[in-house]
Amino acid sequence: xxxxxxxxxxxxxxxxxxxxxxxxxxxxxxxxxxxxxxxxxxxxxxxxxxxxxxxxxxxxxxxxxxxxxxxxxxxxxxxxxxxxxxxxxxxxxxxxxxxxxxxxxxxxxxxxxxxxxxxxxxxxxxxxxxxxxxxxxxxxxxxxxxxxxxxxxxxxxxxxxxxxxxxxxxxxxxxxxxxxxxxx
Amino acid sequence: xxxxxxxxxxxxxxxxxxxxxxxxxxxxxxxxxxxxxxxxxxxxxxxxxxxxxxxxxxxxxxxxxxxxxxxxxxxxxxxxxxxxxxxxxxxxxxxxxxx
Numbered sequence: 244x245x246x247x248x249x250x251x252x253x254x255x256x257x258x259x260x261x262x263x264x265x266x267x268x269x270x271x272x273x274x275x276x277x278x279x280x281x282x283x284x285x286x287x288x289x290x291x292x293x294x295x296x297x298x299x300x301x302x303x304x305x306x307x308x309x310x311x312x313x314x315x316x317x318x319x320x321x322x323x324x325x326x327x328x329x330x331x332x333x334x335x336x337x338x339x340x341x342x343x344x345x346x347x348x349x350x351x352x353x354x355x356x357x358x359x360x361x362x363x364x365x366x367x368x369x370x371x372x373x374x375x376x377x378x379x380x381x382x383x384x385x386x387x388x389x390x391x392x393x394x395x396x397x398x399x400x401x402x403x404x405x406x407x408x409x410x411x412x413x414x415x416x417x418x419x420x421x422x423x424x425x426x427x
Numbered sequence: 428x429x430x431x432x433x434x435x436x437x438x439x440x441x442x443x444x445x446x447x448x449x450x451x452x453x454x455x456x457x458x459x460x461x462x463x464x465x466x467x468x469x470x471x472x473x474x475x476x477x478x479x480x481x482x483x484x485x486x487x488x489x490x491x492x493x494x495x496x497x498x499x500x501x502x503x504x505x506x507x508x509x510x511x512x513x514x515x516x517x518x519x520x521x522x523x524x525x526x
Binding site: 272292293318339388395 | 428431432433434435436438439440441442443444445446447449450451453455456458459460462463466469470473474476477480482483485486488489490492493494495496497498499500501503504505506507508510516
């Protein structure tokens with residue numbers, strides 16, 4: 244493998260890991276969202292390197308585009324970018340780090356003992372995963388899951404609208420009864 | 428690139444996501460950490476799809492993405508509803524089912 248390729252892959256891995264660390268350590272939720280966008284775009288580059296251009300573009304448009312816009316919109320709507328930094332439950336941070344380290348050790352042990360494939364697969368051919376082949380597969384073998392996905396998205400849309408709608412005043416102009424503590 | 432590169436990267440991303448879920452109290456950041464974990468699983472799907480020359484892994488990533496979009500819409504609507512009722516979104520304050 245050429246030196247330039249190794250350099251490129253190390254740089255991509257470095258960006259992925261550092262943006263992940265930035266996501267979980269930044270105080271401001273806006274910065275966390277922007278770190279996550281950087282992470283998504285870098286992973287999309289890895290998808291392109293793996294020969295999956297359709298998934299890479301879907302990642303950029305769906306994840307880095309619409310989902311993160313939704314996140315940023317809610318952050319700004321709630322004004323929640325700066326929560327008061329209070330000490331979490333006693334020992335929660337230590338416990339969290341311990342559990343994450345235990346998970347890492349588990350995974351490393353699993354890969355070492357089970358012997359995951361360490362060699363590179365053969366290079367994918369250019370017409371392995373064109374949007375055409377993916378579309379054919381999606382509308383033939385995976386037609387039923389595709390339709391189910393449409394149902395799931397519709398249900399999520401209706402649910403989101405239902406949960407965030409304003410209580411409408413009824414015909415006499417009186418507000419419907421709301422619980423006492425939510426009136427502020 | 429050898430498969431161990433993608434496996435290692437995916438494991439590190441998943442561990443970072445676990446750390447974020449366990450340590451942060453802002454539910455929005457917890458959601459973003461969940462997305463990070465989805466992303467690490469997706470990376471592994473695509474990597475093994477290229478390794479075994481089977482296209483189905485990429486289809487699974489497509490379905491994970493759409494499901495994640497639905498989940499984010501419902502989750503953010505829930506957070507907005509909780510914020511309207513309690514005027515805070517601190518996770519430690521969300522301790523009762525009744526608003």
